[in-house]
Amino acid sequence: MFASLLCLVFCGSALASAAPPPGLSEITIGLNPAENSELLEANGQRFSTYFSKQTGLTVKTFVASDYTALIEAMRAGRVDFAFLPPFSLVQAEKLSGAKLLLKAVRKGKDVFYSGIIVKEDRGLNKLEDLKGKSIAWVDPASTSGFIVPKASMLTKKKLDADKFFGKQTYAGSHDAVVLAVMNGTVDAGATWVNDSEGKDGAWHLYLKTPAELKKVRMVFVSDPIPNETMATTEKFFAKNPGVVERTVKAIREMGDSAEGKKVLQDLYGIDKMVPANAADYLPLREAARALGIN
Incomplete structure (x- = not known):
């Protein structure tokens, strides 16, 4: 796909900066608000x-206030590249002319899941026990924090979330969902999980002690979801193919470097990024159709 990737040119020692490419010398990369914005800004600066x-x-990095704002920033040309969750990619393809470049890999997997979690002491053991209860979603455009779990409930369990739950709220980020469940603000929350057994989920990242982790139970898990992405726009690619090729090469090589891998892990828990195909994201398009989202 990118057979003519440009070689990086280093000056002096291995720590010297690469020579700037001809033409465009500055880019803006958009970051999706998956976690606390202050932490994301700090990790984004290390990435930059x-x-x-x-x-x-x-x-430069742009930390979006929500997923929709990131898509709009791409459409308006305020960002040149963006880390997009799967559903945001699907929306950005339609609204911003997004061009998929790469997808994330974690622990050897290029998929993840959505899980609905509860606090262990609530006496809630399965999804059906949540009828009439409250749930915290992440954001209306969040893949694992709204779109996929809501669509999965409908297609796998024949449960309409709008009728099933007594109250629905948006927490704004995955860490906020986990904290809302732990604090008892809501009965349940939807967030990401890296395996179908619930052994490696958002709560393992945001809760710090074994005692806290024992208080969380996953009562529902989705089918596999293709991992989040790195994308540009068709317009930017047409004008700056060399910059896109250089960017793709650099990001792919981050996974081969201990320092680069650490930067990716701090940013979004990513081990590396690999080439992606738009067809991989068909399940997200199907989820959107199930929910009547155009």
């Missing part, structure tokens, strides 16, 4: 510093 060193490009 590392990426600039490898490519010679000046890199």
Whole structure:
């Protein structure tokens, strides 16, 4: 797909910055608000510093207030590349002319799941026990925090979330969902999980002690979801193919470097990014249709 990837040129020692590419010298990369914005901004700055060193490009980051704002920023040309959750990619293809470049890999897997979690002491053991209860979603455009679990309830369990739950709220981020469940603000919450057994989910990242982890139970899990993505726009690619090729090469090589891998892991828990195919994201298009989302 990118057979003519440009070689990185280093000056002096291995720590020197790469030579800047001809033409465009600055890019903006959009970050999706999956977690606390202050932490994301700090990790985004470390990403920018590392990426600039490898490519010679000046890199700015844009932390979106929500998923829709990130898609709009792509449409308006305020960001050149973006880390997009799967459903946001599907929406951005339609609304912003997004062009899929890469997908994330974690622990050897290029898929993840959505799980609905509860606090262990609530006496809630299965999804059906949540009838009339309250749930926290992440955001109306969140893949694992809204779109997939809501669609899965409908297609797998024949349960309409709007009629099934007594109250629905949006927490705004995955860490906020976990905290809302732990604090008893809601009965349940929807978030990401890296396996179908619930052994490696968002709560394992945001809760710090074994005692806290024992208080969380997963009562529902979705089918596999293709991992989040890195995308640009068709318009930006047409004008700056060399910059796109250079960016793709640099991000792919981050997974081969201990320092680069650490930057990716701090940013979104990613081990590496690999080439992606738009057909991989058909399940998200089907989920959107199930919910009547155009």
